[in-house]
Amino acid sequence: MRYLRLYGLLLISLSLTEFHAQDSNCEEILREAEQLYEDGLLESVPKELTKCLAGLNKENKITAYVLLTHTYLFEDNREEAKKYMEKLLTLKPDYLPTMIDEKEFVDLMQEYNNDPRLTLTAFVGSNASNVEVLTIFGVHNVNDAAFTPNYSQRVALNFGASADLNLFHNAYLSAEFEYTQLVFDYTSDLYDFSRLKFTERQDHLMGRMNFIYYFGKTMSRLRPAIKAGGTCGWLIGSDSEFQREYLDFSQGIVSGSEENVGNTKNALNYWANAGLGVNYRIGKHHVFVDARYNIALNNMINNERRFDNETVIHKYYFLDDDYKLNYFSVQAGFKFSMYKPKIKRSKKKK
Numbered sequence: 001m002r003y004l005r006l007y008g009l010l011l012i013s014l015s016l017t018e019f020h021a022q023d024s025n026c027e028e029i030l031r032e033a034e035q036l037y038e039d040g041l042l043e044s045v046p047k048e049l050t051k052c053l054a055g056l057n058k059e060n061k062i063t064a065y066v067l068l069t070h071t072y073l074f075e076d077n078r079e080e081a082k083k084y085m086e087k088l089l090t091l092k093p094d095y096l097p098t099m100i101d102e103k104e105f106v107d108l109m110q111e112y113n114n115d116p117r118l119t120l121t122a123f124v125g126s127n128a129s130n131v132e133v134l135t136i137f138g139v140h141n142v143n144d145a146a147f148t149p150n151y152s153q154r155v156a157l158n159f160g161a162s163a164d165l166n167l168f169h170n171a172y173l174s175a176e177f178e179y180t181q182l183v184f185d186y187t188s189d190l191y192d193f194s195r196l197k198f199t200e201r202q203d204h205l206m207g208r209m210n211f212i213y214y215f216g217k218t219m220s221r222l223r224p225a226i227k228a229g230g231t232c233g234w235l236i237g238s239d240s241e242f243q244r245e246y247l248d249f250s251q252g253i254v255s256g257s258e259e260n261v262g263n264t265k266n267a268l269n270y271w272a273n274a275g276l277g278v279n280y281r282i283g284k285h286h287v288f289v290d291a292r293y294n295i296a297l298n299n300m301i302n303n304e305r306r307f308d309n310e311t312v313i314h315k316y317y318f319l320d321d322d323y324k325l326n327y328f329s330v331q332a333g334f335k336f337s338m339y340k341p342k343i344k345r346s347k348k349k350k
Contacts, residue, residue, distance in 0.1 A: 026055035030064055037067060045071045046080075062092050066101070073104045081108060082343075089114050089341040093284050094219045113344045115218050116337035119164040119172070121288075125331025128153040129184045134299060134322040137306065139313065140190040149188035149321060154199065156181040158329055164212060169344070176208040180233070182327055190317050193247050198318075200240040200261065202325070204233040204269070214279070223279045231271040231294065238262035242316045254315065263308050264320050270297040271326075279335065286335040296324035 033049040036042075049064055056064055065088035072081035085108055088095060093114050097106045131151035136142045160178030167173055182202045189195050210229030216222075240261045244254040275292025301320045312318050 026052040027060060030056065030060055030067075033064070033067060037071060042071050042074055058091065062088065062095070065091065066095075066105075069108070070102060070105055073102065073108065078108075085109060085112070086341045090339050093337075093339045093341075094281070096219075111343055112341040113169050113218075114339060114341045115166050115169060116164075117166050117340045118338045119286075120336045120338075121162045121164065121333055123161070123288075123331045123333025124157075124159040125329055126155050127158050127180065127182065127327045127329035128155050129182045130326040130328065131184055132296065132324040132326055134324065136321050137319040138188075138190065138321075139317045139319065147189050147191075149186060151323075152185045152187075154183035154185055156183040156201070158206075158331065160206070162208075164335075170214045170218075172212040172214075174208075174210040174212050174227070174229070176206070176210060178206040178208065180204045180206050180327075180329075182325055184325075189247075190244075193250075194244060194317065195247055196242065196244045196316055196318055198240045198242045198316075200238065202235060202262075202265075203237040204235055206231050206233045208232075208273070210273070219281065221281050223281070225277045225279065225290070226275070227277065227290070227292065228274040229272075231273060233269045233271065235262060235265050235267055235269065238265055240312075242312065242318070244316050256315070259309070259312055261309055261312065261320075264302060264305050265300055266298065266302050269300060269325070271295060272297060284339065285337050287333070288335060289330070289332045291328070291330045294327050294329065296326050299323070300325050 029048055029052045033045045036044045036048065046068060049068060053061060053064055065084045068084040069081050069088065072078070072084065089109070089112060093116075095109075097109065130153060133149070133151065136149065138147070140147050158178055158180040160176060162174050162176035164172040164174040180203075182204065183199065185197070185199050187195070187197050208229055208231040210227045212225055212227045214223045214225045216224070238261050239258045241258055242255060246252075271294040273292045273294040275290055277288055277290025279286040279288045299322050301322050303322075306320055307313065
């Protein structure tokens with residue numbers, strides 16, 4: 001067994017030595033190709049260099065692609081020049097021309113739209129609910145302004161992932177999947193002698209489609225964006241902690257364990273959203289922050305099931321009001337971008 005381990009270590013050592021030797025040899029060939037280019041021996045550059053591209057590390061491969069693009073442009077072979085320009089922009093989308101890059105090289109580079117073709121995103125954020133009451137319901141006098149319910153915001157969590165597909169320059173269609181918890185507080189005097197309080201937590205799985213437009217150049221360090229779209233949310237759970245107290249302290253506080261109140265809600269709910277964001281580029285990828293407002297498009301309550309929570313009605317004297325659940329959200333995350341350079345449409349027409 002000991003000999004097998006020694007034999008394995010020897011094979012690994014030999015492989016690493018061979019790989020290092022190959023890498024050093026390819027670096028030497030790259031230096032020789034650069035000298036051939038300087039000497040004007042252009043035909044010899046691709047012959048020497050292309051056979052060794054696979055053995056170069058990333059930085060040397062970038063140098064090789066730049067050299068081959070220049071060589072083929074001098075030979076007036078645009079097809080081969082475009083081939084290596086595309087390889088360059090795929091490997092290093094943020095490549096910036098240097099003082100020694102020829103004008104023809106810069107002009108060719110500017111012919112390409114190098115927006116990320118597909119971007120995968122993971123994000124986490126928080127939100128604050130804003131209840132928009134449509135109609136007040138209850139077992140008390142709902143027409144008395146003294147008994148108007150008060151809904152207040154609570155901060156909650158949301159997180160998810162998305163895939164953004166490039167439509168045209170700076171524009172993307174984004175498919176987003178998100179877990180969102182929406183929370184709010186409720187307070188209302190039911191009668192002259194009784195007050196009801198509760199905190200409701202709703203758990204939603206959101207499917208969202210957004211149109212996103214970025215401003216500025218593709219490889220700018222900072223890029224602001226606007227987005228707008230629609231959301232369909234599936235309510236997977238809703239619980240409330242009720243507490244009813246007597247204002248004259250004639251009786252003790254009426255409370256209990258959390259009540260499941262999801263059965264009075266619509267399972268599917270819809271929102272329209274609009275927002276602003278900013279991306280910060282780190283190499284090929286990005287981090288981002290955005291904020292958006294989500295406007296509910298439907299009444300949250302299922303009118304046919306409003307009276308289904310008998311315990312809540314008889315113990316706490318509560319009926320759901322008709323309401324829309326709007327919310328403001330802020331999220332931050334990381335964007336993993338995939339590139340495939342394409343000739344701009346205006347250049348194709350020419």
